[in-house]
Amino acid sequence: MLIKLRKTYDRYPSQFWLLAGGMFISMLGATMIWPFLLIYVSKRLQMPLVQIATLMTINAIFGVAFTFIAGPLTDKFGRKWIMIAGLLINAIIYLFMIRADTYLSFAILMALAGSAGPLYRIGADAMITDLIPEIKRLEAFALIRIAKNIGVSLGPAIGGILASISxxxxxSIAAAGMVFFGTLLIFFAKETLPTQRNTRKTTSNSPKLGYSYILHDKAFVAMIAIYSFGWITSALMWIMLPVYANQNYGIPENIYGLIPTTNALIVIFFQVFVTKKTKRFRTLPMMALGMAFYALGTGSVALGHNFWGFWLSVVIITIGELIIVPTSSAYVANLAHPDMRGRYMGIYNLAWSFARGAGPLMGGWLSDAFGATSIWYGGLMVGTLSTLGLLLLSMRETREKTIAL
Structure with a gap:
């Protein structure tokens, strides 16, 4: 066992493991807060769910806008300092949230958080892509997910207990985690932005056209659009479900925190195994399969009435997560030109930014208009449509390859 772990460690550069360790720390801090953030805000402001949910929409709007900015910034100025800026800004925001007590103050902080998030995420994805050759990327992204989910396995459980106290x-602890990771990057990380010499061969026949170059790839844009639409199911499960379980079934934060912990533990123990299986198949069919599990899991929440019902729903979507997330990350990373990796990963990160805004808004509206259970029927429809869209894209890809032969 130790020999196998040593071989795995030796397969990747030391900076990759620095990133993995830092992501564990930052995810530990972040997931102490985010599963319970809407509960915290709703208790502070005493407003209807649909109005509270608009804060996530504000966060997502700024996230989408800064995704387009963060990509070119990481491609021009490098990955390291863009990541550090995002981490430190997030730390400051967490501290200000302690004192926020009006809708306007929360709206401003959520807008700032949405702006800072892409700086860190896109910088990290681009740095990993720089460090790891194409043949190892799928496994590398799977390992990064395991590191993140070790943090997620502990964060909600610890956060739920602490939230019930203060x-x-x-x-404060979440902010400290962000600062600590930022400090590690300052002193130990090296810039990985490819030099012009290293990218000249790759890009000599591919003029730099910024986002216009990417947006002309109709198949890629279609995949991102369908994937982003389907990712609304993930936003409903991670943002709306804690509030739904708390307000409708009285499940407190310290108990609910065990649900995302279960999700993380499944990823930790089964991600590498699942990735070894899925990499044998084509990307788009695997993404469709993963999205189908998201549709099923989200819809199943409507049938749950207690902790174990919601726990089972999260287990179902976690199976989809194991399949779809590293597969889609590696797919986009492999498509990206070395001097445009920030932009490609920026477009890819739009999926979560879009879902984080649209999901709570859709869920809040459905809940207020048709009852709380309708949130999950809506998620089932969204996930099913996205699954069908990915299957159609896969069929078109197969047909085009056949014609080309």
Whole structure:
């Protein structure tokens, strides 16, 4: 066992493991807060769910806008300092949330958080792509997910316990985690932005046209659009489900925190195994399969009435997560030109930014208009449509390859 772990460690550069360790720390802090953020805000402001959910929409709008900015910034100025800026800004925001007590103050903080998030995520994805050759990327992204999910396995459980005592402590510890990771990057990470010499061969026949170059790839744009639409199911499960379980079934934060912990533990123990199986198949059919599990899991929440019902729903979507997330990450990374990796990963990160805004808004509207259970029927429809869209894209890809032969 130790020999196998040593071989795995030796397959990747030391900076990759620095990133993996830092992501564990930052995810530990972040997931102490985010599963319970809407609960915290709803208790502070005493407003209807649909109005509270608009804060996530504000966050997502700024996230989408800064995704387009973060990509070119990481391609021009490098990955390292863009990541550090995003981490430190997030730390400051967490501290200010302790004192926020009006809708306007929360709206401003959520807008700033949405702006800072892409700086870190896109910089990290681009740095990993720089460090790891194409043949190893699928496994590398799977390992990064395991590192993140070790943090996720602990964060919600710890956050739920601390939140039941004091949200101020929770926010302070989360901020400290961001600062610690940023400090590690300052002193130990090296810039990985490819030099012109290294990218000249790759890009000599591919003029730099910024986002216009990417957006002309109709198949890629279609995949991102369908994937982003389907990712609304993930936003419903991770943002709306904690509030739904708390308000409708009285499940407190310290108990609910065990649900995302279960998700993380499944990823930790089964991600490498699943990735070894899925990499044998074509990307788009695997993405469709993963999305089908998201549709099924989201819809199944409507049938749950207690902790174990919601726990089972999250287990179902976790199977989809194991399939779709590293597969889609490696797919986009392999498509990207070396001097445009920030932009490609920026477009890819739009999926979560879009879903984080549209999901809570859709869920809040459905809940207020048709009852709380309708949130999950809506998620089932969204996931099913996305699954069908990915299957159609796969069929078109197969047909085009056949014609080309």
């Amino acid at each position: 949200y101020s402590i929770t926010f």
